[in-house]
Structures are given as structure tokens and as C-alpha cells.
Amino acid sequence: MINKLISKIEKTQAPIVVGLDPMMKFVPEYIQKKAFAEFGETLEGAAEAIWQYNKGIVDAICDLVPAVKPQIAMYEQFGIPGLMAFKKTVDYCKEKGLVVIGDIKRGDIGSTSEAYAVGHVGKVSVGKNSFYGFDEDFVTVNPYLGSDGVKPFIKVCAEEKKGIFVLVKTSNPSSGEFQDRICDGKPLYELVGEKVAQWGEELMGDSYSYVGAVVGATYPEQGKLLRKVMPKSFILVPGYGAQGGKGADLVHFFNEDGLGAIINSSRGIIAAYQQEAYASYGESGYADASRAAVIAMKEDIRQALESR
Amino acid sequence: MINKLISKIEKTQAPIVVGLDPMMKFVPEYIQKKAFAEFGETLEGAAEAIWQYNKGIVDAICDLVPAVKPQIAMYEQFGIPGLMAFKKTVDYCKEKGLVVIGDIKRGDIGSTSEAYAVGHVGKVSVGKNSFYGFDEDFVTVNPYLGSDGVKPFIKVCAEEKKGIFVLVKTSNPSSGEFQDRICDGKPLYELVGEKVAQWGEELMGDSYSYVGAVVGATYPEQGKLLRKVMPKSFILVPGYGAQGGKGADLVHFFNEDGLGAIINSSRGIIAAYQQEAYASYGESGYADASRAAVIAMKEDIRQALESR
Numbered sequence: 060m061i062n063k064l065i066s067k068i069e070k071t072q073a074p075i076v077v078g079l080d081p082m083m084k085f086v087p088e089y090i091q092k093k094a095f096a097e098f099g100e101t102l103e104g105a106a107e108a109i110w111q112y113n114k115g116i117v118d119a120i121c122d123l124v125p126a127v128k129p130q131i132a133m134y135e136q137f138g139i140p141g142l143m144a145f146k147k148t149v150d151y152c153k154e155k156g157l158v159v160i161g162d163i164k165r166g167d168i169g170s171t172s173e174a175y176a177v178g179h180v181g182k183v184s185v186g187k188n189s190f191y192g193f194d195e196d197f198v199t200v201n202p203y204l205g206s207d208g209v210k211p212f213i214k215v216c217a218e219e220k221k222g223i224f225v226l227v228k229t230s231n232p233s234s235g236e237f238q239d240r241i242c243d244g245k246p247l248y249e250l251v252g253e254k255v256a257q258w259g260e261e262l263m264g265d266s267y268s269y270v271g272a273v274v275g276a277t278y279p280e281q282g283k284l285l286r287k288v289m290p291k292s293f294i295l296v297p298g299y300g301a302q303g304g305k306g307a308d309l310v311h312f313f314n315e316d317g318l319g320a321i322i323n324s325s326r327g328i329i330a331a332y333q334q335e336a337y338a339s340y341g342e343s344g345y346a347d348a349s350r351a352a353v354i355a356m357k358e359d360i361r362q363a364l365e366s367r
Numbered sequence: 368m369i370n371k372l373i374s375k376i377e378k379t380q381a382p383i384v385v386g387l388d389p390m391m392k393f394v395p396e397y398i399q400k401k402a403f404a405e406f407g408e409t410l411e412g413a414a415e416a417i418w419q420y421n422k423g424i425v426d427a428i429c430d431l432v433p434a435v436k437p438q439i440a441m442y443e444q445f446g447i448p449g450l451m452a453f454k455k456t457v458d459y460c461k462e463k464g465l466v467v468i469g470d471i472k473r474g475d476i477g478s479t480s481e482a483y484a485v486g487h488v489g490k491v492s493v494g495k496n497s498f499y500g501f502d503e504d505f506v507t508v509n510p511y512l513g514s515d516g517v518k519p520f521i522k523v524c525a526e527e528k529k530g531i532f533v534l535v536k537t538s539n540p541s542s543g544e545f546q547d548r549i550c551d552g553k554p555l556y557e558l559v560g561e562k563v564a565q566w567g568e569e570l571m572g573d574s575y576s577y578v579g580a581v582v583g584a585t586y587p588e589q590g591k592l593l594r595k596v597m598p599k600s601f602i603l604v605p606g607y608g609a610q611g612g613k614g615a616d617l618v619h620f621f622n623e624d625g626l627g628a629i630i631n632s633s634r635g636i637i638a639a640y641q642q643e644a645y646a647s648y649g650e651s652g653y654a655d656a657s658r659a660a661v662i663a664m665k666e667d668i669r670q671a672l673e674s675r
Contacts, residue, residue: 100494132479136486138500168539171440178444186408192446203511204537205544229512231476236513240550
């Protein structure tokens with residue numbers, strides 16, 4: 060799957076992943092109204108609204124980008140109907156040929172981590188049969204519990220040729236509270252990065268590992284260091300756009316081969332029509348606004364990489 | 368809810384929580400057969416089997432303990448049907464008067480953490496209405512992302528009078544890889560514990576905070592230290608029984624008032640009938656075996672606390 064991700068990045072010339080994090084305030088009124096008319100102002104109505112909203116965006120951008128990253132929390136808040144919309148979104152994106160990174164930030168220990176892995180990137184046995192639960196291509200994983208938490212994911216990924224991105228240095232302002240603490244002479248995120256490189260050796264694709272890392276665009280200096288610490292790991296970079304990261308901040312996340320990073324933008328793309336720059340598209344043109352925002356982001360990153 | 372948890376602990380004289388972590392290998396054959404006969408060897412069949420298995424245990428133990436802790440991963444592995452069984456289990460346990468600690472180990476940032484909080488311990492707005500998604504009483508939270516990840520949970524808990532347990536020092540062998548690193552002269556788990564105490568001040572119940580901590584029974588020395596670092600936080604203690612923790616290891620997790628800790632046992636209780644000590648109950652007596660195991664655990668902890 061890491062090989063597929065890389066070949067799709069090369070084909071689209073876009074090291075970009077679109078975060079499908081649908082908040083109700085992003086969903087155009089007319090889509091909400093239609094869904095509520097059919098299902099009422101219920102969890103089912105909300106789930107239908109975010110699914111239809113997603114579908115419009117996916118249809119508009121699927122030829123431009125290699126991957127999408129649905130944030131499961133935004134669906135899980137609507138309970139079971141929300142998670143059904145998550146599953147529908149994952150399935151639809153895969154049908155459209157997109158690589159799906161489930162942003163689930165799970166992490167536990169032993170058989171419990173394995174259960175998460177089985178549910179999201181593997182298949183579960185029931186009697187003589189086996190089934191895919193959510194069936195993403197990659198998932199994000201929290202490293203706080205150490206190898207006991209991460210290795211069960213790697214085991215399942217090895218069977219399925221799927222992958223993970225381990226949280227190393229997150230994009231949020233308070234990420235430093237623990238991640239920046241100096242432990243035995245190094246910041247914690249560097250120690251986690253070293254572990255990611257080590258775990259990654261256990262499961263290599265052709266040129267990069269199936270074990271990647273999450274490093275926020277908002278921390279370019281740390282990105283530069285971590286790029287060297289984990290030379291064979293793809294870095295998933297959130298924080299571009301709405302959170303303040305710019306194209307020029309991103310160059311150090313890439314390797315000399317122009318690969319090794321994939322930049323995420325969520326609301327900057329999916330709610331583009333609510334920004335001044337794309338307001339002319341209007342609510343009914345929200346999906347086209349998303350397309351235009353992807354094209355602009357692609358250009359911003361291309362220029363930044365060219366001028367490095 | 369922390370007040371309710373405490374009053375139930377006092378009433379039952381059992382600082383015990385039963386982990387409802389149903390693995391298929393624990394579910395008696397006859398329950399599996401019945402479920403598969405009705406739903407086939409499908410995700411729905413598996414979900415029905417674990418639900419019926421849970422129900423038997425809950426009926427057998429609900430008068431003995433204050434709380435249960437369903438581990439969501441064990442349900443999530445069966446996709447949507449599995450999560451429906453999780454929800455059914457949560458609802459049923461609450462009907463039976465049990466406090467429900469959702470072991471979900473979620474954690475993200477800002478609006479995303481808030482979405483998890485809303486889905487699990489709060490309610491979500493849809494138009495003029497609002498709905499509870501999963502509606503546990505407490506959930507476990509991963510602290511790796513810092514205050515940005517934890518505070519949205521506290522905000523939602525304040526509205527709902529619900530609570531969280533933040534992972535501080537987990538029970539697994541590799542928990543030390545990051546958690547034991549010495550940062551600025553202190554192990555990371557101690558820094559996280561200090562933050563838990565600080566976050567906890569923001570949301571106090573009568574005598575303890577709504578913000579608790581997870582510290583593994585397998586690390587009694589660390590428990591002793593953390594007890595002092597977080598005097599007003601309840602400690603949820605996994606690792607008793609199957610993972611190797613014993614009654615005598617637990618005394619330091621409690622305060623002088625005999626409160627402040629709640630000890631989890633999962634497979635030691637729910638799969639008791641598979642242990643030699645309870646084998647005479649047989650498969651069909653699995654729930655009674657669980658009841659007997661709870662009584663033995665209660666006695667083990669009572670003795671340990673008396674002889675301290």
C-alpha cells in the first residue's frame with residue numbers, strides 16, 4: 060500500500076491528502092435540509108448530510124489527489140449512524156481509487172491493539188469466515204504505550220500490506236507539553252522518531268516503510284530533524300492551511316527524491332467555499348470550490364519544492 | 368458521576384471494576400452456536416454472541432460491583448455490528464445501575480477531541496435536537512497530545528457531570544519505553560501525573576476530581592509515587608490478575624481514606640470458567656464462575672487493605 064501511495068503521488072504530482080473531517084457547520088444548508096427532510100433532525104439525518112457532503116467533495120477531487128484522510132471522531136460523535144457514514148465514505152473513496160488513511164489515533168496494548176488493527180486494517184475471523192470491519196489502507200496510531208501498542212498493528216499490516224502513521228510531533232500548540240520534554244538529552248519526539256525508524260525496518264515497501272510518522276507542518280524545524288531520524292518513513296503532515304502551516308514550511312519534510320511526505324489539508328479544502336477567496340462559488344458550488352483549493356495547494360507546494 | 372462512583376464503591380465495599388473485553392475464545396460454545404444459528408457466521412453473529420455473553424456476566428455480577436469497563440476495541444474489531452453490541456452493553460449496564468467506564472483511549476486535538484467527548488460522554492446537536500451517541504459515564508483518554516487533547520473532554524464532562532481517566536503509567540511491559548524516560552529530572556509519567564492533578568483541579572466532585580488517571584497494578588512503586596502526585600484523582604488500576612498484579616501490590620494506590628483507586632480485572636473475571644480454580648462451573652456456569660471470581664477478588668483486596 061505504501062508503494063501504491065507513492066505511485067499515486069507520482070501520477071497526480073500531488074503529495075497531498077484531503078482530510079474528510081465533516082463538521083455540520085461546513086455542510087451546505089441545502090444538503091442538510093434534504094437529509095433532514097428524509098431522516099428528520101436525527102443522528103441518521105446528520106449522518107446522511109455528512110455522507111452526501113463528502114460524496115460531492117470526493118467526486119470533485121478524486122482525480123487530483125492520491126489520498127483522503129477521514130477523521131473518525133467527526134463521524135463517531137454521531138454514534139452508530141455516524142460510523143456507518145464513515146464506513147460508507149471509506150468504501151466510496153476506495154471505489155474511486157483513492158488511498159484511504161483512517162485518522163483514528165488508536166493505541167492500546169497486546170490483544171487490544173491487535174483488535175483495533177484487525178478492525179481497521181485487517182480482517183476478523185468469525186467461525187470459518189473472515190470479514191473486513193472498516194478496511195482503511197492506513198491508520199494513525201498513538202505511541203504512548205510503546206512497542207506493545209504498535210507492534211500488533213505492524214503484524215496485521217504485514218499480512219495485509221497496509222500501513223500506519225505513528226504520532227511523533229503533533230501540530231497543535233500544546234504538543235510540546237510532553238513531546239518536547241528533554242529525555243536523556245533529546246526531546247521525546249526524537250526518541251519516538253527513532254522508534255518509528257526501528258519499527259519501520261520490520262516492514263519495508265520498495266523504497267519506503269509501511270510504518271510512517273505524523274509530524275505537524277507547524278513545526279518545520281522539528282520536521283527537518285525528524286526527516287533525518289526516519290529517512291525511510293513517509294511523514295504525514297497535518298497543520299497546513301487552517302492551522303497556519305505554509306508551503307515554504309514544508310520543504311524540509313521531503314527527502315531529496317522529492318518524496319517522503321504527504322501534506323494534509325482538511326477544512327482548507329472541504330470548507331473552501333466558506334473562505335473569502337472561494338466565496339464566489341457559493342454554497343451550491345462547494346465541491347468545485349474544494350477542487351479549486353486543491354489546485355491552489357498543489358501549486359503552492361510545487362513552487363515551494365522547486366525553489367528549495 | 369465521580370460522587371456516584373464513590374458512593375457505589377462504599378455501598379458494595381468493592382473498589383472493583385469488571386472489564387468487559389469479550390474475545391470470541393472466551394464465549395462459551397453454546398452461546399456462539401445459538402448466535403450463529405440465528406445470524407450465521409457473520410459480524411452480526413459475532414456481535415450477538417458477545418452481547419449475550421456480556422449479558423450473562425452482567426446479570427451475575429451487577430449487585431457485587433460498582434462499575435464495568437467495556438473495552439471498545441473488542442467490539443470495534445467486528446465493525447458496525449460490533450459497535451452496536453458495545454452500545455447495547457453500555458445501555459444495559461446503566462439500566463442495571465452500574466457505572467460504565469468506556470475504555471476507548473481516544474485523544475486528538477481541539478474540535479476533534481471535542482467530537483470524541485461529545486460522542487462518548489456528551490451529546491451532539493442535530494438541528495434543534497441533541498442526542499447521546501455512546502453515552503458512557505467515564506472514558507479513558509490518551510495524553511500524548513497535551514492539554515489541547517484533554518481539555519475538550521473536561522469541558523464536555525463539566526456540562527454532563529461525567530469524567531475521564533487519563534493514561535499515566537500503563538500496565539504493559541513496554542510502557543517504560545517512553546513513559547519512564549527521565550525528562551528534566553523526572554520520569555515522563557510523573558510529569559503526566561502532575562498535569563492530571565492540575566487538570567483535575569478544574570473539575571472537582573465532592574472529595575475527588577472528575578479527572579482520574581490510569582496506572583497499572585504491575586508498577587506498584589510508581590503507583591505509590593503517583594498516589595502522592597495526584598491526591599485528588601481516582602486511579603483506575605488495570606493489570607490485576609491475568610497481567611500479574613496481586614492484592615498486596617495494590618495497597619499503595621489507595622489513599623488513607625480507603626478510597627482513591629478502583630481495580631480492574633477483565634479476563635480474570637469474565638473468563639473465570641476457563642481457569643482451573645473455577646473449571647467445575649463448566650461452560651454453562653460461566654456467569655456463576657465470574658460471580659465467584661469477583662467475590663474472591665473482593666476478598667483479596669479487602670485483606671490486602673486491612674493488613675497494610
